[in-house]
Amino acid sequence: MTTDAAAPAAGRPQRVAILGAGSWGTALAALIARHGHHACLWGRDADVVAAIDQRHENPHYLPGIALPGALRATTDLPAALRDADLVLVAVPSHAFTHTLQALAPLRPTHAGVAWATKGFEPGSGRFLHEVAADLLGPGVPLAVVTGPSFAKEVAAGLPTALTVHADDAAFAQVVADVLHGPSFRVYTGNDLRGAELGGAMKNVLAVATGAADGMGLGLNARTGLITRGLNEMLRLNAAIGGRPETLMGLAGLGDLVLTCTGELSRNRRLGLALGRGQSIDEAVREIGQVVESIQTVDEVMRQAERHGIELPISSAVQAVLHGEITPAQALQRLLAREQRAEYDAGLFPG
Numbered sequence: 001m002t003t004d005a006a007a008p009a010a011g012r013p014q015r016v017a018i019l020g021a022g023s024w025g026t027a028l029a030a031l032i033a034r035h036g037h038h039a040c041l042w043g044r045d046a047d048v049v050a051a052i053d054q055r056h057e058n059p060h061y062l063p064g065i066a067l068p069g070a071l072r073a074t075t076d077l078p079a080a081l082r083d084a085d086l087v088l089v090a091v092p093s094h095a096f097t098h099t100l101q102a103l104a105p106l107r108p109t110h111a112g113v114a115w116a117t118k119g120f121e122p123g124s125g126r127f128l129h130e131v132a133a134d135l136l137g138p139g140v141p142l143a144v145v146t147g148p149s150f151a152k153e154v155a156a157g158l159p160t161a162l163t164v165h166a167d168d169a170a171f172a173q174v175v176a177d178v179l180h181g182p183s184f185r186v187y188t189g190n191d192l193r194g195a196e197l198g199g200a201m202k203n204v205l206a207v208a209t210g211a212a213d214g215m216g217l218g219l220n221a222r223t224g225l226i227t228r229g230l231n232e233m234l235r236l237n238a239a240i241g242g243r244p245e246t247l248m249g250l251a252g253l254g255d256l257v258l259t260c261t262g263e264l265s266r267n268r269r270l271g272l273a274l275g276r277g278q279s280i281d282e283a284v285r286e287i288g289q290v291v292e293s294i295q296t297v298d299e300v301m302r303q304a305e306r307h308g309i310e311l312p313i314s315s316a317v318q319a320v321l322h323g324e325i326t327p328a329q330a331l332q333r334l335l336a337r338e339q340r341a342e343y344d345a346g347l348f349p350g
Helices: 021-032 044-057 077-081 095-104 128-136 149-156 171-177 192-214 219-240 249-259 266-275 280-287 293-307 314-321 327-335
Strands: 015-019 038-042 073-076 088-089 112-115 142-146 160-166 184-189
Touching: 015 021, 015 077, 015 293, 021 038, 021 088, 021 149, 021 171, 038 044, 038 077, 044 073, 077 095, 077 184, 088 095, 088 171, 095 112, 095 128, 095 293, 112 128, 112 171, 128 142, 128 192, 142 171, 142 192, 142 249, 160 171, 160 192, 160 249, 192 219, 192 266, 192 293, 192 314, 192 327, 219 249, 219 293, 219 314, 249 266, 266 280, 266 293, 266 327, 293 314, 314 327
Parallel strands: 015 038, 015 088, 038 073, 088 112, 112 142, 160 184
Antiparallel strands: 142 160
16 A cells, blocks of 8 residues: 555654544543653643643543643644644544544645544444545555553553554554553554444443443343344444454454443443433433444444344444333343344354
8 A cells, every 4th residue: 555654763753643632532642652752632622731731630531640741732733733743533433524624634744644533423324444534535544543441541551452453554553653662552453444343333332231230130141242242243344344353352352341341431331320220311411421322323223224234232222322212121122032043154254
């Protein structure tokens, strides 16, 4: 693949613009700064940005966690992007298209673009790499950063493993080298479609496991939902042309287990609240941040319908999030399904 981005000199500190000053963008920016690179974080909220830049804390999203003094933050997008070697987008999926539209005319010609956003383009159901290719044009190196990670733990320096997928192996390595460090292990791959699907679908399935736990259904039920949820991911992944090994790794199974079981997961917490009888509005208000599954579930089911794939758990989550059925009714719907073989023929091609 030919790109217009030049590979950086080995060992040279990179100038990285991180777009999105929420919990994940802040955590990644802090990580990059700690690795000795020039990290500039862009955000819209002037108060949050000022706190990061001057007090070295994000009091809204990561209160109490000290950020490196070398990390700079700004509300000036052109200033953040000026002379950047790499752009890392970390905004919610609903803001991804708008952010790339703003980025496109300002991107330094040598800078590739990676994103740590999980989900689809709302309304169209397009994969984010399709959106990025459309808005940024040919020749721009693109990569997705994904895998099991809670922003709070990354910001605190706890051990984490992620994966970077790109069509351009050299660019995947550039992104991995910026992120890789003593407590942050980064792998690479070249299955953008499969990696993005895993990062999106795990949020939907976390609502199901959270709801089961909220109803007190036990660990057997939780594990069954995770395992059958992975099966749904694998079946849809096969239909879209992703590789099964992608979803058996960090981008799929790893992220699924973390999001379905970790108490820091916003999507799991949404499910817990629904399982305990709270309304969606009450739950989202208590969580206080974007809960990706609410939009992502519709795009997952759009993909499923497009490819003729049946996804019982994801479909039940969609019905619950649209207020059509209760979590208890969703459970009954799943339990009433006919017995079947565990795996479809051809799911794991030889």
